[in-house]
Amino acid sequence: MNIFEKLKGALKKTREKFRGIFFSDNLEELEEILLSADIGTQLTQKLIEECKKFSGDKKEFLKEKLINILSIPYKERFFSSPKVILVVGVNGSGKTTTVGKLAYYYKINHNDVIIASADTYRDAATEQLKIWAEKINTEIVLSQKGQDSAAVVFDAIQSAQKRKKDILLIDTAGRLHTRKELIEELKKIIRVINKIKKSKPEEIFLIIDATVGQNGIEQAKVFKDEIDITGIIITKLDGTAKGGILIPIAYEFKLPICYIGCGENIDDLIPFSPEDFVKAIFED
Amino acid sequence: MFDIIADRFIKLQRKILGYGRLSQKEISDTLREIRILLLDADVNYKVVGEFLRSLEEKLKSEKIASSLKPGELVIVELYKEIVKLLGEKPTKLNLTNQFNILCLFGLQGTGKTTTAAKLAYYYKEKKPLLVACDPKRPAASLQLQKLAERVKVDFIPVKEDIFTTAKVALEFAKKNNNQLVLFDTAGRLHIDEELMKELKEFKEKIKPNYNLLVVDGMVGQDAVNQAKEFNEKIGIDGVIITKMDGDAKGGACLSIRAVSKAPIIFIGIGEKIDDLQEFHPDRIASRILGRGDIKTLIEKVESAVNREDQEKLTKKFLKGEFNLEDFLNQLKIIKKMGSLQKILSMMPIPELKVINFDEKEIIKMEAIILSMTKEERRNPKIIDGSRKKRIALGSGTTVADVNRLLNDFFQAQKLAKLFKDKRKIF
Numbered sequence: 001m002n003i004f005e006k007l008k009g010a011l012k013k014t015r016e017k018f019r020g021i022f023f024s025d026n027l028e029e030l031e032e033i034l035l036s037a038d039i040g041t042q043l044t045q046k047l048i049e050e051c052k053k054f055s056g057d058k059k060e061f062l063k064e065k066l067i068n069i070l071s072i073p074y075k076e077r078f079f080s081s082p083k084v085i086l087v088v089g090v091n092g093s094g095k096t097t098t099v100g101k102l103a104y105y106y107k108i109n110h111n112d113v114i115i116a117s118a119d120t121y122r123d124a125a126t127e128q129l130k131i132w133a134e135k136i137n138t139e140i141v142l143s144q145k146g147q148d149s150a151a152v153v154f155d156a157i158q159s160a161q162k163r164k165k166d167i168l169l170i171d172t173a174g175r176l177h178t179r180k181e182l183i184e185e186l187k188k189i190i191r192v193i194n195k196i197k198k199s200k201p202e203e204i205f206l207i208i209d210a211t212v213g214q215n216g217i218e219q220a221k222v223f224k225d226e227i228d229i230t231g232i233i234i235t236k237l238d239g240t241a242k243g244g245i246l247i248p249i250a251y252e253f254k255l256p257i258c259y260i261g262c263g264e265n266i267d268d269l270i271p272f273s274p275e276d277f278v279k280a281i282f283e284d
Numbered sequence: 285m286f287d288i289i290a291d292r293f294i295k296l297q298r299k300i301l302g303y304g305r306l307s308q309k310e311i312s313d314t315l316r317e318i319r320i321l322l323l324d325a326d327v328n329y330k331v332v333g334e335f336l337r338s339l340e341e342k343l344k345s346e347k348i349a350s351s352l353k354p355g356e357l358v359i360v361e362l363y364k365e366i367v368k369l370l371g372e373k374p375t376k377l378n379l380t381n382q383f384n385i386l387c388l389f390g391l392q393g394t395g396k397t398t399t400a401a402k403l404a405y406y407y408k409e410k411k412p413l414l415v416a417c418d419p420k421r422p423a424a425s426l427q428l429q430k431l432a433e434r435v436k437v438d439f440i441p442v443k444e445d446i447f448t449t450a451k452v453a454l455e456f457a458k459k460n461n462n463q464l465v466l467f468d469t470a471g472r473l474h475i476d477e478e479l480m481k482e483l484k485e486f487k488e489k490i491k492p493n494y495n496l497l498v499v500d501g502m503v504g505q506d507a508v509n510q511a512k513e514f515n516e517k518i519g520i521d522g523v524i525i526t527k528m529d530g531d532a533k534g535g536a537c538l539s540i541r542a543v544s545k546a547p548i549i550f551i552g553i554g555e556k557i558d559d560l561q562e563f564h565p566d567r568i569a570s571r572i573l574g575r576g577d578i579k580t581l582i583e584k585v586e587s588a589v590n591r592e593d594q595e596k597l598t599k600k601f602l603k604g605e606f607n608l609e610d611f612l613n614q615l616k617i618i619k620k621m622g623s624l625q626k627i628l629s630m631m632p633i634p635e636l637k638v639i640n641f642d643e644k645e646i647i648k649m650e651a652i653i654l655s656m657t658k659e660e661r662r663n664p665k666i667i668d669g670s671r672k673k674r675i676a677l678g679s680g681t682t683v684a685d686v687n688r689l690l691n692d693f694f695q696a697q698k699l700a701k702l703f704k705d706k707r708k709i710f
């Protein structure tokens with residue numbers, strides 16, 4: 001054996017030691033796919049353990065597993081008119097854009113839609129949403145910077161009721177889940193909705209950026225525990241990020257994934273398909 | 285920021301500190317735990333692999349293997365490896381020219397516009413000009429305009445395309461004596477060929493002093509794709525990581541440098557214009573490990589290593605087992621430390637402290653000992669006339685030099701015996 005071969009052998013051994021800390025050989029590749037998609041060590045470890053016990057095509061087995069985890073039924077609900085959809089999430093995840101896309105989506109599905117800008121914090125947030133409203137040709141309830149967001153929501157529901165709108169979509173300011181006072185602000189908005197609508201909002205969508213790492217789990221946890229979100233929309237799937245964080249989120253919190261965002265145009269929103277999503281994870 | 289990862293590192297450190305000896309098993313266990321910890325913190329899995337390989341080598345060093353209390357040494361090595369990954373020294377933007385241009389770019393929603401305003405505030409004495417170079421996102425220009433009003437700096441709104449905007453901005457800046465021009469560009473995916481081409485053209489035409497990539501601190505494994513692609517296609521001079529005020533794990537900080545080689549310059553820690561912090565690898569590393577006291581620990585460990593060696597040597601010396609090989613080791617330490625004063629103070633023989641060495645003398649002594657056989661070093665008594673001649677020839681010295689060294693050594697040995705006897709007396 002020459003030095004080069006020795007070196008190669010040694011390298012291979014280290015590689016095996018590190019990559020294969022959970023297992024050996026052909027599972028290595030599967031582990032890599034899962035980890036590099038942000039699925040996280042815990043669930044990856046568990047899934048690989050299960051693969052180990054399975055004697056057939058492990059890759060297909062794994063795909064099936066993932067599809068199962070993600071297949072949480074999402075049924076559209078209706079409590080009382082107008083149907084209210086509240087959009088929440090951390091900064092820059094794509095809330096405002098998604099409100100625009102959703103408005104367009106509902107509109108082409110023959111709903112009369114109105115949108116409201118309850119982001120009274122970020123500069124030009126209202127103006128940004130206004131441009132979307134013009135693009136889609138829907139009505140919009142505007143707000144002033146610094147205004148009480150719950151008051152904006154109050155006005156919005158009233159005008160939606162007055163104009164007999166089918167759906168009211170509400171955009172909110174970006175907030176990190178660690179900011180207690182900002183989570184309280186959301187609770188206040190929900191209280192206002194309960195009060196004048198006499199029911200909960202039909203949907204509270206958490207917008208998750210596909211590039212997010214393990215932090216996405218904490219986002220989902222806090223927003224679920226605190227304001228009982230009803231579903232998730234994942235944005236920016238048109239990039240190289242696979243959005244694998246959805247898998248531990250679905251696994252742990254049983255939250256349905258409702259739509260995916262895959263671009264910046266009005267029609268870049270499509271209903272979520274577990275099969276397609278999982279297929280994309282295994283593509284290079 | 286980093287609290288969750290720090291908590292886990294603190295737990296791991298407690299375990300490490302409990303280790304009596306670091307055998308292969310302890311090393312493997314430690315590495316395995318660090319692997320999971322780093323992956324959970326969103327460090328890229330390839331970067332984790334390289335990190336562990338490098339750390340393993342350090343943990344297998346003689347110093348740690350022979351130590352009776354390896355825990356602190358392990359933590360210090362871990363700290364040093366993390367600092368290395370983060371880029372060692374803090375990097376400051378050098379904006380001393382009369383006229384400086386910064387260009388911010390990155391994926392959608394990472395925080396470019398906000399960061400542009402924060403930078404204008406940070407470098408306010410340079411009379412910054414904020415330029416909206418985003419014709420794409422609805423109300424992007426207005427967003428920056430409002431921020432510029434808040435920071436109270438000059439502002440140029442976006443024109444029909446970014447090249448026209450830049451032209452107008454640069455003409456304005458020249459007339460208006462702005463020393464710093466900040467371009468906020470539209471969010472773009474690194475795989476969007478058209479927009480990447482546009483940005484490259486922009487860079488070539490405008491020639492910014494710094495091309496800065498803005499990355500969301502909550503990013504996962506995709507961080508390396510972004511850094512790699514922007515670096516290859518555009519070239520990045522620095523990185524700013526935003527949204528570090530939540531409970532982001534900070535993995536991006538640990539991954540990006542490794543793939544792009546570009547330094548992290550600032551981190552964003554909130555939505556307000558003053559929520560920008562300089563990036564100090566050492567401070568961040570100590571936060572990641574949850575040890576504010578890391579500097580003290582390093583000092584303690586380093587002096588302890590020397591102390592352990594010294595104690596071993598003193599024991600040997602007192603037993604009369606001190607030979608020329610030990611002498612050579614001492615010389616090597618002295619040479620490494622560079623200062624003669626220091627060596628002397630470290631010698632286990634108080635009497636040696638008064639002997640007058642100079643640096644050249646040390647080099648000569650080392651050469652002489654190195655020319656001896658192992659046997660001669662261990663038992664210098666066997667060095668007779670012909671051996672002396674051979675040693676002098678081999679070391680490029682004279683027999684007189686060899687004699688002087690041997691005399692010094694025998695004297696020291698006599699001293700040691702004296703100590704030994706004295707001890708017997710008591």
Ligand SMILES: Nc1nc2c(ncn2[C@@H]2O[C@H](COP(=O)(O)OP(=O)(O)OP(=O)(O)O)[C@@H](O)[C@H]2O)c(=O)[nH]1
Binds near residue numbers: 093098172235263
């Ligand atoms: N490529 C891509 N970009 C998107 C997508 N969704 C949103 N974006 C972009 O992401 C950026 C941020 O989107 P916004 O809708 O403003 O995000 P936000 O959550 O409302 O942000 P804040 O209100 O500041 O918290 C914008 O540049 C959007 O065009 C998507 O699915 N794909």
Ligand SMILES: Nc1nc2c(ncn2[C@@H]2O[C@H](COP(=O)(O)OP(=O)(O)OP(=O)(O)O)[C@@H](O)[C@H]2O)c(=O)[nH]1
Binds near residue numbers: 396418528529551553
């Ligand atoms: N918590 C927190 N939020 C931040 C930070 N930096 C930016 N943001 C928020 O992130 C969101 C997006 O910021 P922008 O500056 O609009 O992002 P951008 O990169 O210009 O977005 P596009 O132009 O659409 O690509 C806004 O809500 C900002 O207030 C930060 O350091 N911490």
Ligand SMILES: [Mg+2]
Binds near residue numbers: 096097125171172
């Ligand atoms: Mg918004």
Ligand SMILES: [Mg+2]
Binds near residue numbers: 396418424468469470
């Ligand atoms: Mg922007």
